Amino acid sequence: MARAEWANYHNNSSSGIYNNGRGKLCSYKRSTLVVCSINIVVALFVLHSLYTSLYRYPYNDSTNAFRYTSDQISKMKESIRIRKESEPTELIKLVEELKKEFLREERVVEVPLSLKQKIADELLLRLRAVNASGNSTVQRAEAVEGWRKEKLREVRLLTSGKPANSTFLPEEAGVLVRALGSGWAEFSEEIGLWIPLQIIHEEHDDKPEGVDDLDREILPGRQLPPECHAELHTDYDGAAVKWGLTNPKESAYDCCMACLDQAKMAKPNEKKCNIWVYCPSETGCYSPDIYEHKNQECWLKYAEQPKLNFKDIYPDSYRSSHRNVPVTVAWVAGVVSV
Structure with a gap:
């Protein structure tokens, strides 16, 4: 259960x-x-x-689009017509032609080496004829330019199929049109033609008559006393008592004082300074030795009979026989009594 x-x-x-x-x-x-x-x-x-x-x-836009009236449409067509008529069509055509001409010139084959040599020989003959009659840079430039224009006329006649008494062949004319025309600057460099510009140097003497520049110069520093007997543009010879290369002074006054002090402080067996020579020029002073003489050099010298090296200007005969000689003597010097 x-x-x-x-x-x-x-x-x-x-x-x-x-x-x-x-x-x-x-x-x-x-x-x-x-x-x-x-x-x-x-x-x-x-x-x-x-x-x-x-x-x-799109449907809404098309239904809500603005619709121009016939008057507005006619005005727009009129403005378009006026704008087209105002366009410089002649200028546009000229620019297009120039572009085609430049492109055609760029496609010209480079001048062969043999043709370059031929042109160089002809130019040398023309330049030798100029050198025989004169050595002016202007004459050489005019001779080259005359040759270029003459040959350019010849090759243009050849390219147009007209007879021309030219030294170039018809098949060479097409290459030479640009070389002797718009490409003459580059082509002249390729053949090694270079004519330097003529530099004309003219001296302008605008000082008043009767004024001597050499006597009007002012030396920097304190005024030299009479006992220094300073002479501008003067270089005296003598035995060095103190080398100027290692004896810089601030002014000609300091150089003269150094000479007088050395003469007073010299020992009996030492040479006494009786000549001081100073370089006041910022560009340095010339001297016929191997050293580069700079501004503020002070040379202390001794000589029984002081003798001038140079005075005022360097002679033309000396300048023609030595290199880098200036015209004016830059030194200032004096002979003192000891």
Whole structure:
């Protein structure tokens, strides 16, 4: 009895659990179907909105587009006609022709080496004829320019098929038209033709008459006392008591004072300075030795009989036999009594 009741209870319980689980499974399927259906409806709605927007806006624009009146259209046509008539058609045509000509010249074959040598030989003959009669740079430049114009006329006649008494062949004429014309500057460099510009140097003497520049110069520094016996543009010879290369002074006054001080302080067996030579020029002073004499050099010298090296200007004979000699003596010197 008890066993039969237990079996019946067990069967009823299992059947209830099964039915309960099946009910839950059915509810999950319904929920999934509902969610998927909603997603599909939303997606369809979005696609429908995009599709309708593509065709709705152009239609609205076309219906709302501005329409010009016939009077406005005629005015626009008139303005377009006036603008076209005001265009510089002749200038545009000329520019196009120039572009075509430049392109045609760029396509010209380079001048052969043999033809370059031929032109160089002819130019040398023309220049030798000029050098025989004169050595002016202007004459040489005019001779070359005359030869160029003459040959350019000849090659242009050859290219046009007209007879010409030319040293060049007809097949060479096409190459030479540009070389001797617009490309002459580059071609002259290629053949090594170079004529330097003539430099004309003219001296303009605008000082008043009777004024000597050498006597009007003012030395920097303190004024030299009479005992210094200063002489502008003067260079004295003598044995060096103090080398100027290692004895710079601020002014000619200081150099003279150094000479006087050395003569006073010299020992009995030492040479006493009786000549001072100073370089006041900022660019240095010339001297016929191996040294480069700079500004503020102060040479202290001694000589029993002071002797001039140079005075005022260097002689032409000396300047012609020596290099880099200036015209004017830049030194200032004096002979003092000791």
